Structures are given as structure tokens and as C-alpha cells.
Amino acid sequence: MSTVALPERAHVVHAGVHAAPTSFWRKYIFSLDHKVIGKQYLLYALAMLVVGGLLATLVRYQLAWPGRPLPFMGKLAPEGMPSGIMLPEFYNSLFTMHATIMIFFAIMPILIGAFGNFVVPIQIGARDMAFPKLNMMSFWVAVPAAVIIIWSFFVTGGAAGGGWTSYAPLSAIQPRGQTLWLISLLILGLSSLLTAVNFITTIINMRAPGMTFFRMPLTVWALFITAILLLLALPVLSAALIMLLFDRTLGTTFFLPAGMIISGQPWPNAGGGQVLLWQHLFWFFGHPEVYIMILPAMGITSEILPVFSRKPIFGYRAMAYSMMGIAGLGFIVWGHHMFMSGMNPILGTTFMLSTMVIAVPSAIKTFNWLGTVWGGDIHFTTPMLNALSFVAMFVIGGLSGIFMASTPVDIFIHDTYFIVGHIHYVLFGGSLFGAFAGLYYWYPKMFGRMMSERWGKIHWAITFVTFNLVFFPMHFLGMRGMPRRIYDYTQYSLFKNLQPMNQFMTICLFVLGAAQIILVFNFFLSMRRGKVAGANPWHATTLEWQTASPPPHENFTGRIPTVHRGPYEYSVPGHGSDFTPQNETPAGPPPASTRAHG
Amino acid sequence: MHKTRFPGAVRALRPALFLFLGAAALAPASASALPFWLRLPEQASTYAHEIDGMFHLIMWITGVIFVIVEGILLYFLWKYRHREGRRAQYTHGNNRLEVIWTIIPALICVMLALMSRGIWTKIKERMPQDALQVEITGEQFAWNFKYTGADGKFDTPDDIITLNQLHFPVGKPVVATLKSKDVIHSFYLPEFRVKQDAVPGLKTRIWFEGNRVGSWDIACAELCGLGHFRMKGFVTVDTPEDFQKWMAEQVSAQEAERQQAAPAPAPAQTQASADGAKGGNS
Numbered sequence: 001m002s003t004v005a006l007p008e009r010a011h012v013v014h015a016g017v018h019a020a021p022t023s024f025w026r027k028y029i030f031s032l033d034h035k036v037i038g039k040q041y042l043l044y045a046l047a048m049l050v051v052g053g054l055l056a057t058l059v060r061y062q063l064a065w066p067g068r069p070l071p072f073m074g075k076l077a078p079e080g081m082p083s084g085i086m087l088p089e090f091y092n093s094l095f096t097m098h099a100t101i102m103i104f105f106a107i108m109p110i111l112i113g114a115f116g117n118f119v120v121p122i123q124i125g126a127r128d129m130a131f132p133k134l135n136m137m138s139f140w141v142a143v144p145a146a147v148i149i150i151w152s153f154f155v156t157g158g159a160a161g162g163g164w165t166s167y168a169p170l171s172a173i174q175p176r177g178q179t180l181w182l183i184s185l186l187i188l189g190l191s192s193l194l195t196a197v198n199f200i201t202t203i204i205n206m207r208a209p210g211m212t213f214f215r216m217p218l219t220v221w222a223l224f225i226t227a228i229l230l231l232l233a234l235p236v237l238s239a240a241l242i243m244l245l246f247d248r249t250l251g252t253t254f255f256l257p258a259g260m261i262i263s264g265q266p267w268p269n270a271g272g273g274q275v276l277l278w279q280h281l282f283w284f285f286g287h288p289e290v291y292i293m294i295l296p297a298m299g300i301t302s303e304i305l306p307v308f309s310r311k312p313i314f315g316y317r318a319m320a321y322s323m324m325g326i327a328g329l330g331f332i333v334w335g336h337h338m339f340m341s342g343m344n345p346i347l348g349t350t351f352m353l354s355t356m357v358i359a360v361p362s363a364i365k366t367f368n369w370l371g372t373v374w375g376g377d378i379h380f381t382t383p384m385l386n387a388l389s390f391v392a393m394f395v396i397g398g399l400s401g402i403f404m405a406s407t408p409v410d411i412f413i414h415d416t417y418f419i420v421g422h423i424h425y426v427l428f429g430g431s432l433f434g435a436f437a438g439l440y441y442w443y444p445k446m447f448g449r450m451m452s453e454r455w456g457k458i459h460w461a462i463t464f465v466t467f468n469l470v471f472f473p474m475h476f477l478g479m480r481g482m483p484r485r486i487y488d489y490t491q492y493s494l495f496k497n498l499q500p501m502n503q504f505m506t507i508c509l510f511v512l513g514a515a516q517i518i519l520v521f522n523f524f525l526s527m528r529r530g531k532v533a534g535a536n537p538w539h540a541t542t543l544e545w546q547t548a549s550p551p552p553h554e555n556f557t558g559r560i561p562t563v564h565r566g567p568y569e570y571s572v573p574g575h576g577s578d579f580t581p582q583n584e585t586p587a588g589p590p591p592a593s594t595r596a597h598g
Numbered sequence: 599m600h601k602t603r604f605p606g607a608v609r610a611l612r613p614a615l616f617l618f619l620g621a622a623a624l625a626p627a628s629a630s631a632l633p634f635w636l637r638l639p640e641q642a643s644t645y646a647h648e649i650d651g652m653f654h655l656i657m658w659i660t661g662v663i664f665v666i667v668e669g670i671l672l673y674f675l676w677k678y679r680h681r682e683g684r685r686a687q688y689t690h691g692n693n694r695l696e697v698i699w700t701i702i703p704a705l706i707c708v709m710l711a712l713m714s715r716g717i718w719t720k721i722k723e724r725m726p727q728d729a730l731q732v733e734i735t736g737e738q739f740a741w742n743f744k745y746t747g748a749d750g751k752f753d754t755p756d757d758i759i760t761l762n763q764l765h766f767p768v769g770k771p772v773v774a775t776l777k778s779k780d781v782i783h784s785f786y787l788p789e790f791r792v793k794q795d796a797v798p799g800l801k802t803r804i805w806f807e808g809n810r811v812g813s814w815d816i817a818c819a820e821l822c823g824l825g826h827f828r829m830k831g832f833v834t835v836d837t838p839e840d841f842q843k844w845m846a847e848q849v850s851a852q853e854a855e856r857q858q859a860a861p862a863p864a865p866a867q868t869q870a871s872a873d874g875a876k877g878g879n880s
Contacts, residue, residue, distance in 0.1 A: 173780075257800075262780050341795050377686040408652050480639060488828070491830060
């Protein structure tokens with residue numbers, strides 16, 4: 001296939017080309033360059049990560065010491081925390097916004113917006129994304145969404161407090177902050193949709209000569225599949241958001257059944273709606289969304305393990321196929337979020353089966369990661385330590401998922417801290433460690449200098465230990481039945497004695513949060529003081545390392561490289577060095593193309 | 599490449615691993631000696647032990663997988679750490695291994711699903727005959743309970759209505775119909791392993807049976823607004839005699855209230871206000 005397509009593809013590659021910008025505005029602000037847009041997304045996501053993290057510390061403070069005043073917050077948020085004592089409605093806003101910001105404004109932008117944008121075009125050997133202007137628009141549409149979601153803290157009634165899932169009809173009767181939440185996510189959804197279209201087009205059409213689908217790095221595979229998931233799942237969320245927005249503002253009743261009585265008064269526009277419709281629509285999007293947030297991190301991990309094991313990835317095709325399997329199955333498991341919702345219990349059984357089956361591709365990936373480090377020559381660099389943490393923590397997050405997949409067990413642990421522990425092992429232990437790994441790995445390519453390895457390792461060690469001390473005990477809280485989203489659990493005799501454990505977790509979270517200051521300093525100081533990286537500091541094989549750091553405008557000087565082999569050819573017998581770049585011209589007669597992968 | 603040696607830390611972890619394995623092996627013998635936060639709450643309903651059994655089965659299976667996978671990972675990291683002159687093996691995978699580690703997890707997962715199904719069907723699909731009927735209506739932020747009274751029928755003048763107080767006799771199943779007046783609530787009895795959302799516009803039936811006398815808290819497990827955390831009720835499982843006595847007290851209290859309230863139309867009115875969601879549930 002690759003040889004036939006050669007001349008055409010060389011022609012197509014020029015589609016994304018645009019002139020090098022000269023003015024400051026065109027170069028750094030309204031840039032068309034995917035590398036600049038990637039960095040913009042990176043700063044955006046890191047800033048929102050800080051906001052989301054601060055919200056989490058307030059949530060955990062309340063859980064450790066319910067009702068204890070926090071005087072400085074009395075000045076910062078006088079409405080939510082008068083004289084420093086947190087109100088229940090403010091608590092509800094805090095965890096709602098923590099989850100919303102982390103999911104939509106931190107994890108998705110850093111994995112898809114930052115690494116996807118920066119890495120994908122260079123890895124496939126393209127000069128830019130297929131639609132550079134659309135790409136710029138994606139980012140600049142995401143900015144007002146962030147402004148609106150932050151702004152919602154300051155409107156009457158405070159920010160949305162119906163949980164990140166915003167179940168109707170509670171979300172229909174919430175104060176104004178909920179409307180801003182809906183508008184913000186609608187705008188952000190548009191941004192993600194544009195990005196998804198751009199990725200799919202770029203990956204299908206703009207691969208370098210010789211870059212067949214099964215020679216693509218697994219990061220590219222992951223983002224390709226993620227983009228398809230986004231394209232199929234996001235419109236459903238957007239539709240649901242619009243319907244809820246209409247219920248709130250135009251008097252429709254999509255989610256409002258007849259006879260609703262709020263505070264003793266009949267709700268004016270109730271009648272004919274279906275409450276569970278929201279949950280079906282939300283989770284039809286929401287479960288693929290979980291995979292949208294984990295697949296890119298899986299791709300990054302699959303990228304980094306071979307580099308620092310100096311070994312080809314184990315089971316390349318199994319890795320790609322299992323990601324496709326996850327994506328496909330991801331659309332038929334949404335009902336497992338609704339086992340206790342009043343949905344027909346027979347449906348619960350079918351969703352349990354599909355949910356159990358989706359554990360299989362994740363298991364395949366884990367075993368292949370083990371296979372990759374087996375027999376390797378392992379270098380414990382900072383990116384490697386974070387990627388290995390991804391594997392180790394994803395195992396816990398995956399295994400704890402089996403508990404809630406079992407419908408009878410879910411009766412007990414549904415809506416308890418067990419679920420909160422599970423999701424944080426997947427999203428922090430998984431996605432965020434994956435993001436850290438990607439950050440340490442591609443930083444030299446992005447900024448031309450290395451981050452400090454010593455401080456990187458200190459940051460990793462503290463983060464890894466305190467992460468587990470904060471989140472593992474959540475499983476114990478869940479085993480004791482402690483509900484999530486609860487302002488004061490000490491009111492219940494069964495949960496009262498969990499307070500010391502909650503205090504321990506909160507103190508560990510303070511350390512975890514403080515450790516991120518190391519990352520911030522390492523990130524900014526290394527831009528000027530870091531060791532100059534050179535083109536290929538990790539001795540890696542993929543195309544982004546075969547060009548300068550940072551890459552020039554249009555990524556490659558001169559001709560686009562021609563790809564001769566798969567992405568992870570490390571320690572090839574008979575080869576002088578222990579890595580063989582994808583574009584290295586084969587010595588002697590060209591090898592049979594079937595050799596690439598087994 | 600960067601030279602980094604990391605064997606010390608990994609080696610140090612090995613004793614911890616053996617310690618964990620040893621502790622896991624001893625666990626069943628000393629289950630009651632475990633600290634409270636490693637134990638599930640007491641089992642106050644007839645099916646609680648079945649749910650807990652499934653929980654513990656999954657815990658053992660996933661626990662063993664966890665130890666094996668993380669153990670192999672740590673072992674590989676230690677064994678194949680970078681050494682001067684080491685060169686990694688050149689391999690792209692092994693199809694037989696792929697098949698094995700696809701089939702085994704699939705079999706385990708499908709087995710767990712099938713085992714879960716029986717318990718799930720029993721708890722959520724088959725309602726017991728000859729049960730005490732209760733109607734539970736959630737509202738921001740309280741639980742309303744309605745008993746049929748002497749005639750065995752709901753929505754008649756002799757219905758007994760209580761606020762946040764649920765009583766039922768030990769050893770007799772209760773079939774409850776869950777409703778909500780306003781937003782979604784979730785009826786949660788941790789010690790009974792009971793949880794079911796109360797959804798406006800829906801009637802959801804659940805059942806449970808107490809296996810011991812005692813009293814516990816009822817919580818709301820679905821975020822329902824600013825007072826969600828204090829939507830607390832009380833469940834009391836009585837001996838059959840105590841339950842009859844309690845019921846008689848409710849009947850006479852309700853009679854007294856009615857006579858005090860006003861003449862003729864009062865009963866109908868009391869009922870309408872206490873059962874506001876009725877219109878939406880037909």
C-alpha cells in the first residue's frame with residue numbers, strides 16, 4: 001500500500017503548509033502552527049489543573065474537619081464561606097467544579113490539545129495539521145469556555161452544584177451558575193469537535209511516504225481512535241446540554257415529569273419529561289469520555305516504555321486492536337452507571353456483561369506492557385518512572401472497576417467513596433501520570449532543553465507515594481459505605497469513626513499538592529537553564545526525534561522524511577546502535593515489508 | 599543514554615511483597631481481628647451476606663491478580679535494569695501469549711458476571727409474596743413512609759404516614775415502592791446493602807428483609823441539593839410484637855391528630871399534602 005501511495009501522498013503533504021509568521025501576534029497568540037497551539041493548550045491545561053487542584057484541597061479540608069472555619073476563605077469567598085465556614089451549597093459547587101474543570105479543562109486539553117497537537121503531525125511526518133486555521137479556532141474557542149466556567153463562581157447562587165454529571169431534574173432547578181456551566185461545556189464541545197475532525201483528517205491524509213497505518217507510533221493510533229470517539233460521542237452530550245438549557249430557560253420539559261413539587265410549590269413547567277433520559281444521554285457520552293481521557297495516556301505509555309526499555313513494543317498490533325476494541329465496546333457499557341437508577345434490572349444484567357468484557361482489552365494492554373519491559377535494558381528516567389506508574393496505577397483502577405461492574409456488589413458501593421477511589425486511580429493514577437510522562441518526555445522537543453532529571457525524580461517520588469496515600473484509603477471508606485458528594489458524613493453513626501482516616505488523606509493531599517510546585521519550577525526554569533537537548537536526547541526512533549528541537553517551521557528542513565520501518569525498532573541485532581530511526585535508509589537490499597511486525 | 603541505577607529501591611520492596619502475601623494468606627483466619635475499616639458493615643438483611651460474598655470473591659480474585667501483575671512488573675524492573683553492556687532482547691511479541699492473556703481474563707470476567715446475575719435477579723427482579731407493603735417518597739430533604747393501615751390498601755383514609763421513621767418486623771420481607779416528589783434521591787440502608795434511586799415520575803419496587811432487631815440510619819445516596827447530607831432517616835427493625843405495638847401507636851396518634859385538626863374534609867387533605875408526587879406517578 002505504501003509504495004503505491006507514494007507520489008500522491010508527497011503531493012498531499014503540502015496541504016497544511018502556511019507561510020512562517022513574522023509578527024508577534026501571528027507567531028505566539030493567533031498562531032496557525034500546531035506546535036505553538038500545542039504549547040498554548042499545555043499552558044491552558046496546566047493553569048486549569050492548578051485551579052482544579054485547589055478546589056480539591058477545599059473539598060478535602062471540609063471532609064477532614066467538617067465545619068471548621070478557614071478565616072482567609074471568609075475574605076476570598078464571603079458568599080460560599082461566610083467567616084470561613086463552608087456552606088453546603090458551596091461544598092456542592094466545589095466538587096462539581098473540581099470534576100468539571102479536571103475532566104474537561106485539564107485532562108482533555110493536556111492529552112489531546114497539547115500532546116496531540118504537538119506530537120501527531122511531527123510523528124506522522126506532516127508539516128502541520130490538515131486545517132491550521134480550524135486548529136487555531138479550536139484553541140481560541142476553548143478560551144471563552146474556561147472564562148465562563150470560572151466566571152460562574154461569581155454569579156448569584158454560585159457555580160453549578162449538581163455534580164459533574166448534572167443529573168436532571170436537580171440541574172434543572174439549580175441557580176444561574178448551572179446555565180453558565182451548560183453554555184461553557186457547549187462551547188468547549190464545539191472546540192473538541194473541531195479538533196477531532198482535524199486529527200482524523202490529518203492522520204488519514206497527511207502521513208509521510210512509507211508511513212502506513214501499522215507503522216504509526218501508538219500515540220498516533222491512540223489519538224486517532226480518541227478523535228473518532230470524540231466525534232461520535234460529543235454530539236450526544238451537546239444535544240443533552242441544549243435540551244437541559246431549554247428546560248431551564250425556554251420552558252421545555254424534556255427532563256421534567258408531571259407533578260414535580262419543589263419546596264411545597266408545583267414546579268411551573270413540569271410535565272411529560274423523562275428523568276432517566278438525561279442519564280442515558282449523558283452516559284452514552286460519558287463512558288466513551290472516560291476512554292477519551294485514558295486512551296491518549298495509554299498511547300503515551302506505549303510510546304515511552306519501548307524507548308527506555310530499548311526494546312520494540314510487545315504486540316504492536318494487539319495494542320492497536322485492543323484500543324479499537326475499547327473504543328467499540330465503550331459505546332455499549334454506559335448503563336453500568338445506572339444500575340441503581342430505576343432502569344429495568346434485566347438491562348442491568350446485559351450492561352454488566354458488556355462491562356465485564358471491556359475489561360479484557362485493558363488486560364491485554366497491561367500484559368503487553370509487561371512484555372515490553374521483559375528482557376529489556378531499562379533506564380529509569382523521569383518519563384519512564386511516570387509511564388511505569390501509569391501501568392502500576394492503571395492496574396489498580398482497572399481491577400477496582402470489576403467490583404462495580406458486578407451488579408449486586410454495585411448495590412452497596414454505588415455512589416460511595418469506592419467509586420471516587422476507582423475514578424481517581426484511572427484519571428490521576430492513569431491519565432495524569434501519563435500526562436506527566438508525556439510532559440517530561442516531549443519537553444526537550446517542545447522547548448529545546450531538558451527538564452532537571454533530579455527534580456523530576458523528586459517530583460515523581462513524592463507524587464507517587466502521596467497519591468496512593470490519598471486515594472487508596474478511598475476504597476476503605478467505600479467499603480464502610482461512606483457516600484460520595486456528602487458535606488458532613490459525621491452526622492451518621494456508621495461513618496463518624498471514618499474521620500481520622502479522612503484527616504490522614506487530607507494531610508497527604510496537602511503534601512501531594514505542594515509537590516506540584518516542584519513541577520511548576522522545573523517546567524519554567526528549565527526553559528532557560530536546562531541542558532540543551534539536541535535533536536534526539538532519548539535516542540528514540542520516531543520521526544519527531546529526527547528533526548531539530550524545537551522543530552523548525554513546517555517541522556522538517558528540506559524534504560519530508562521517508563519511512564522505512566515500524567516505530568519501535570530498538571536493539572535490532574546487527575545494527576550498530578541500539579535504535580534504528582523510522583526514516584533511516586536501510587543498508588543493502590531493502591528488507592521485505594512483512595518484517596516490520598509480528 | 600542517561601545512566602540511572604535503581605536496584606536498591608526495588609530490592610527493598612521485595613520483603614514488603616512477601617509480607618503482603620503472608621498477611622493475605624492469614625487474613626481469612628483473622629477476619630474478625632481486622633480493623634473496622636477493612637471490614638464491611640454489619641449484615642442486617644437476609645441478602646447482605648450474598649452481596650458481601652460476591653464482594654469478597656472479587657476482592658480475592660483481583661487481589662491475587664494485583665499481587666501477581668505488580669510483582670512481575672517489579673521483578674522485571676529489577677532484573678532488567680540497565681547494566682553496562684546489556685542489550686535488550688529483540689522481539690515483537692508472541693501470538694500464543696496474546697491468545698492466552700485474552701482468553702483467561704475473558705473467562706474470569708464472564709464467570710463473575712454469571713455468578714453476579716443470580717444474586718442480582720434475586721434482589722432486584724423477584725419480589726417476595728406475602729410481604730409488608732410500604733410506600734417511600736423522597737423529598738428535599740426528608741423521607742416519607744406510608745403503610746396501608748388495616749385495610750391493606752394504599753390511598754385510603756386509614757393509611758399510616760410517618761416522617762423519617764421506618765419500622766418493620768424482623769423476619770418478614772418488606773416490599774417498598776420508591777417515589778420522589780422533586781429531584782432524584784437514593785434510598786440507602788448501608789447495613790442492609792440496600793440502595794435504590796427514588797426518581798420523580800417513576801415508581802420503583804425493591805424488597806429487603808431484616809434478620810435482626812435494631813436501629814440504623816437511612817441516608818440519601820444521590821446528590822439532591824444543599825441539604826443532601828442531612829436527608830437522614832431512621833430504620834428500626836422490631837420484634838413482631840413491638841411492631842404491632844408501634845403500629846397501634848401510630849394509628850391512635852393519627853386518629854388524635856385528625857380529630858384535633860378539623861371536621862369532615864381533613865383526612866383527604868392530610869393525605870394529599872403528604873403524597874404530593876402522586877399525580878406525577880401515574
